[in-house]
Amino acid sequence: MDKPRILFVSSYHGTRSRIAEEFVNKLAPGKAEACSSSFESGKIDPLAIAVMGEIGIELSSEGPKTVFARHGDREAFDFIVTLSEGAARGHLSVFEVNVDALFTRSAQRHHWSVPSFENVDATGEQRWNRARKIRDMIRRKVAALPPQAGVRIDIE
Numbered sequence: 001m002d003k004p005r006i007l008f009v010s011s012y013h014g015t016r017s018r019i020a021e022e023f024v025n026k027l028a029p030g031k032a033e034a035c036s037s038s039f040e041s042g043k044i045d046p047l048a049i050a051v052m053g054e055i056g057i058e059l060s061s062e063g064p065k066t067v068f069a070r071h072g073d074r075e076a077f078d079f080i081v082t083l084s085e086g087a088a089r090g091h092l093s094v095f096e097v098n099v100d101a102l103f104t105r106s107a108q109r110h111h112w113s114v115p116s117f118e119n120v121d122a123t124g125e126q127r128w129n130r131a132r133k134i135r136d137m138i139r140r141k142v143a144a145l146p147p148q149a150g151v152r153i154d155i156e
Helices: 015-027 046-054 067-072 094-102 124-143
Strands: 005-010 033-038 079-084 108-113
Touching: 005 015, 015 033, 015 046, 015 079, 015 124, 033 067, 046 124, 067 094
Parallel strands: 005 033, 005 079, 079 108
Antiparallel strands: none
């Protein structure tokens, strides 16, 4: 059986999606093929790079491939996970609706409400602590993916 393909998509420059991709690839190697994407190309937030480094996961500053490039390449996925701040409000944002429109409906969809690193509005140690909470939230959500995703991560 082929490894399940998982696409993580976040807005802005794809920082949250890159973190989710790295958690799958580093903590569950060979179990699934994880990719990340965003709507805008750009650099990964330096704060996210730093907090991932704290736990031994190197994150490059290069942003992921955009959803438009992946769509143009006709990439297919078994799971598509959007990471946005709006998912908790009980409705899909324009961002999530556009992701759904770009990719085949046969992929299992998950919408995660995860704060953006770009919107952390604190300074000093409080800023670092908020960034760590976002990182750890993404790690827990990745670990809780359904068994069909092929990801089983011991987060302890």
